[in-house]
Amino acid sequence: MTTDFTWTRAQFQLPEGIVYLDGNSLGPLPKATPERVARVMQPEWQNLLIGGWTKAGWHMMPETQGDRIAAMIGAEPGHVVVGDTLSIKVYQALAAALALRPERRVILSDTGNFPSDLYMAEGLAETLGNGTRLVTVAPEDVAAHLTEEVAVLMLTEVDYRTGRRHDMAALTRKAHEVGALTLWDLAHSFGALPVDLAAAGVDFAAGCTYKYINAGPGAPAFIYVAPRHAGAAGTALQGWQGHEAPFAFDLGYRPASRVARMRVGTPPVLQLAALEAALDIWEQVDIADVRARSIALSERFIAGVEARCPQLRLASPRAPEHRGSQVSFHFSEGYAAMQALIARGVIGDFRAPDIMRFGICPLYVGEPEIDRAIDTIADVMAGCLWDRPEYKVKAMVT
Amino acid sequence: MTTDFTWTRAQFQLPEGIVYLDGNSLGPLPKATPERVARVMQPEWQNLLIGGWTKAGWHMMPETQGDRIAAMIGAEPGHVVVGDTLSIKVYQALAAALALRPERRVILSDTGNFPSDLYMAEGLAETLGNGTRLVTVAPEDVAAHLTEEVAVLMLTEVDYRTGRRHDMAALTRKAHEVGALTLWDLAHSFGALPVDLAAAGVDFAAGCTYKYINAGPGAPAFIYVAPRHAGAAGTALQGWQGHEAPFAFDLGYRPASRVARMRVGTPPVLQLAALEAALDIWEQVDIADVRARSIALSERFIAGVEARCPQLRLASPRAPEHRGSQVSFHFSEGYAAMQALIARGVIGDFRAPDIMRFGICPLYVGEPEIDRAIDTIADVMAGCLWDRPEYKVKAMVT
Structure with missing residues (x-):
């Protein structure tokens, strides 16, 4: 079986304008x-x-x-x-x-x-x-x-x-x-x-x-x-x-x-x-295809973020075979930075003490989403947008 | 508060033609x-x-x-x-x-x-x-x-x-x-x-x-x-x-x-x-009203069944204060008799070894349902309908 990721993507009811990189916490709604x-x-x-x-x-x-x-x-x-x-x-x-x-x-x-x-x-x-x-x-x-x-x-x-x-x-x-x-x-x-x-x-x-x-x-x-x-x-x-x-x-x-x-x-x-x-x-998915695509997307994401955001330090293992399907970065103001990202439609999550976590789910995430996520993270970091007070209010995060 | 049982009844999506006396196992679907x-x-x-x-x-x-x-x-x-x-x-x-x-x-x-x-x-x-x-x-x-x-x-x-x-x-x-x-x-x-x-x-x-x-x-x-x-x-x-x-x-x-x-x-x-x-x-129900009505309906049910079905022996306590909201009868062919009742639209259930169980739920059961249940039980018993082979096939019952 070769997995058709255009088809898998079409099976989900994703909200417009959102890049969802938190499917490792709660996956999105399937249309059926x-x-x-x-x-x-x-x-x-x-x-x-x-x-x-x-x-x-x-x-x-x-x-x-x-x-x-x-x-x-x-x-x-x-x-x-x-x-x-x-x-x-x-x-x-x-x-x-x-x-x-x-x-x-x-x-x-x-x-x-x-x-x-x-x-x-x-x-x-x-x-x-x-x-x-x-x-x-x-x-x-x-x-x-x-x-x-x-x-x-x-x-x-x-x-x-x-x-x-x-x-x-x-x-x-x-x-x-x-x-x-x-x-x-x-x-x-x-x-x-x-x-x-x-x-x-x-x-x-x-x-x-x-x-x-x-x-x-x-x-x-x-x-x-x-x-x-x-x-x-x-x-x-x-x-x-x-x-x-x-x-x-x-x-x-x-x-x-x-x-x-x-x-x-x-x-x-x-x-x-x-x-x-x-x-x-x-039933229509080969997990080997998912894994291969997850690695490709994760490598693209890490390379993009590292090239443009020197403030972020990779928390995940560098070798893909030692990772699951998520990419995490250390950043001391990670909580606020994640709030700034969510406000801009890029949804990942934060885990104490300083981890910004991004789940890479190839069933509904592809290169355009990864690239938009990289751009948005770069904007937030370059503009120190995480420093705005509204992003520092701690709410319960899951 | 005085409970309006016409209103409560209208809150449920009950199938046509069914007398449901198994809400003590699984209650019916509320419309909302x-x-x-x-x-x-x-x-x-x-x-x-x-x-x-x-x-x-x-x-x-x-x-x-x-x-x-x-x-x-x-x-x-x-x-x-x-x-x-x-x-x-x-x-x-x-x-x-x-x-x-x-x-x-x-x-x-x-x-x-x-x-x-x-x-x-x-x-x-x-x-x-x-x-x-x-x-x-x-x-x-x-x-x-x-x-x-x-x-x-x-x-x-x-x-x-x-x-x-x-x-x-x-x-x-x-x-x-x-x-x-x-x-x-x-x-x-x-x-x-x-x-x-x-x-x-x-x-x-x-x-x-x-x-x-x-x-x-x-x-x-x-x-x-x-x-x-x-x-x-x-x-x-x-x-x-x-x-x-x-x-x-x-x-x-x-x-x-x-x-x-x-x-x-x-x-x-x-x-x-x-x-x-x-x-x-x-929120619109007073449980004291439910209890009073459950007792009235249960007494009516017991009296009706006992008057017409000498084969059935009350398994529940006779005094209402010693009962919950169900009425049970012993009958050696209780399993088959219950299948015969279900086939006629009166749904109770059976519990081994010989108990026919009827839940009385006043939120959606009233006098007409109790009377129809009595009539149907009387028909099944008078006609020995429980003796038909199709009702004796044991399936899993819940």
């Missing part, structure tokens, strides 16, 4: 989504009422869409299920992994991980109360800290601030050499670059669908459990939807034999419909 | 919901993109809607937050309650609780690994099992099968007498009958919004933490959205001072919009 979501309400919910769970297939959406995601990340079919939020899925995967290494007490992670993953791990360690502890090291020190004390190596492949990318296959191999299991957070990988979980030998993975996948605000997460752990993985959050026979209403829990055991409660059907519409676009 | 949900997508998501989180108020929806729910269940303002699923919220509340009684090891519940609550408790007890155990007794034996070993009394106020109602205030008082805390599941209470958490002295509560509240398939849940526990309650699932400063991206977790600490991950904005539209109807 409103109608797909509306269909869940009318006629499905309206006419089928409770019958929608079976007759409209609502109940199976976490699994049918899990299978579609599996095919996109090199996972074995039937080993991915959708639901809840990324934090919840990280918790379940981590609990399952720890239980498979009962004699070990260390969760190894790094300071580049998304904070919520670290918080969830701390919370789980506290609940376990058995001496399990989270050890957080610098990203470059992870390999050196892989010892036989480590039960689980828990990492996010691509750093949410800098775009720095871990070598998933190599670190997974090293973890296995010391008998540790791996849990990979794919938040900034899924839809950004090729992921091959089975080839990398990953044990557990989780990801979200509201960033590069474009499934909308609050879109559900997913979890992967390697086939070799599928029958033994505990689920920690033992909800009825993960029961082998949820509608038997047994008083005792029996996990489903399939990855469906990682389901918890009633699935969010409106959000799942939006995910379905978003995944339809990806 | 499709437009409200569509608005999240267009113009909000389309035009605001990432800015929707602040400019459209998405980020605060779990709290603003939590406040609306608080006002409906006698909770103090600022002590309810919306999100995730009921199972997840039960887990968080139970973990918080157990941590407040560290010297005790028993979670007391009953066989009338919804199985998922029991499963979640088992999972939590296993994760704690400190000897915490779930003790499940018959509903009528709960009070007798309240000893000083009990850390938490975890009950669903209204039994999902029979509609049998616990005395929340009395059991909470008894629990407190032995030093135990209480966690009440309001799944079949919220929107069905008056709930006054503060007056009853409840410690923790959780509920869902897709049943009597009509917020749609997979609508989010909510959690209540009594003010006296708010500052001490651990959250177990320590997601970034529950952090005191989620957008500071600190490496360490600090729970929000407010009930917002019970938030976990990114909130499901499409589902929250549907909840918002559903709650709008409740």
Whole structure:
């Protein structure tokens, strides 16, 4: 397949005059989504009422869409299920992994991980109360800290601030050499670059669908459990939807034999419909093409900004193979500078303490947008526009 | 306020020719919901993109809607937050309650609780690994099992099968007498009958919004933490959205001072919009009126069915004050009989082993629907229509 990026671009409802470089935080609206979501309400919910769970297939959406995601990340079919939020899925995967290494007490992670993953791990360690502890090291020190004390190596492949990318296959191999299991957070990988979980030998993975996948605000997460752990993985959050026979209403829990055991409660059907519409676009996309184009656009962006904005210092790795699909720069007045850019229609975001972050999403960003972004950044920097008081008022940014 | 049930009825998009007595499982579509949900997508998501989180108020929806729910269940303002699923919220509340009684090891519940609550408790007890155990007794034996070993009394106020109602205030008082805390599941209470958490002295509560509240398939849940526990309650699932400063991206977790600490991950904005539209109807409703009308309709239903269908045996308590807002009957061929009813446009549901369940939702069910349901049940029973083979094929029922 050769991806037609003119076609992909046409699938999105982008506002006029905007260069959107924040799809790594929330992807834009696919044109097909409103109608797909509306269909869940009318006629499905309206006419089928409770019958929608079976007759409209609502109940199976976490699994049918899990299978579609599996095919996109090199996972074995039937080993991915959708639901809840990324934090919840990280918790379940981590609990399952720890239980498979009962004699070990260390969760190894790094300071580049998304904070919520670290918080969830701390919370789980506290609940376990058995001496399990989270050890957080610098990203470059992870390999050196892989010892036989480590039960689980828990990492996010691509750093949410800098775009720095871990070598998933190599670190997974090293973890296995010391008998540790791996849990990979794919938040900034899924839809950004090729992921091959089975080839990398990953044990557990989780990801979200509201960033590069474009499934909308609050879109559900997913979890992967390697086939070799599928029958033994505990689920920690033992909800009825993960029961082998949820509608038997047994008083005792029996996990489903399939990855469906990682389901918890009633699935969010409106959000799942939006995910379905978003995944339809990806059926026409080859992620290798996306990666190649992301690199080309990112190189163009870095070269342009560096040539014209000496105040900005590249925060992302220079070598494209060590980056995800975002480019970040350090700038001490980054918050205000980003506000100035947004006011001029170039939308990226800011991450403390000083990072200006730009997501490069080739499905709807091309050379004209990159060039306009470069021009606008250059204008803001050359004119010290970030120094205007209206841009310095801090609001909550996501 | 006197509730205008002609007006409430007009707020729903009910299919023609259907008597819907399954709103205790999934409420019907409010007419305003499709437009409200569509608005999240267009113009909000389309035009605001990432800015929707602040400019459209998405980020605060779990709290603003939590406040609306608080006002409906006698909770103090600022002590309810919306999100995730009921199972997840039960887990968080139970973990918080157990941590407040560290010297005790028993979670007391009953066989009338919804199985998922029991499963979640088992999972939590296993994760704690400190000897915490779930003790499940018959509903009528709960009070007798309240000893000083009990850390938490975890009950669903209204039994999902029979509609049998616990005395929340009395059991909470008894629990407190032995030093135990209480966690009440309001799944079949919220929107069905008056709930006054503060007056009853409840410690923790959780509920869902897709049943009597009509917020749609997979609508989010909510959690209540009594003010006296708010500052001490651990959250177990320590997601970034529950952090005191989620957008500071600190490496360490600090729970929000407010009930917002019970938030976990990114909130499901499409589902929250549907909840918002559903709650709008409740602003015009006095739950005392709903209760009075639910009792009148239920009494009419029971009398009619019992007079004409000697095969059916009432499974719900006979005294209205001991029931929620549903009426259930035992019948050995209940599954097939319910299929026969559904085929004739009277929609209730079946719960194993032999319960035919009918939800009485006065917002859109009145005397004509009750009478037609009685007639149809009488026809099915008199003609032994449940004996036809096409009704005996078991499908998944929700």
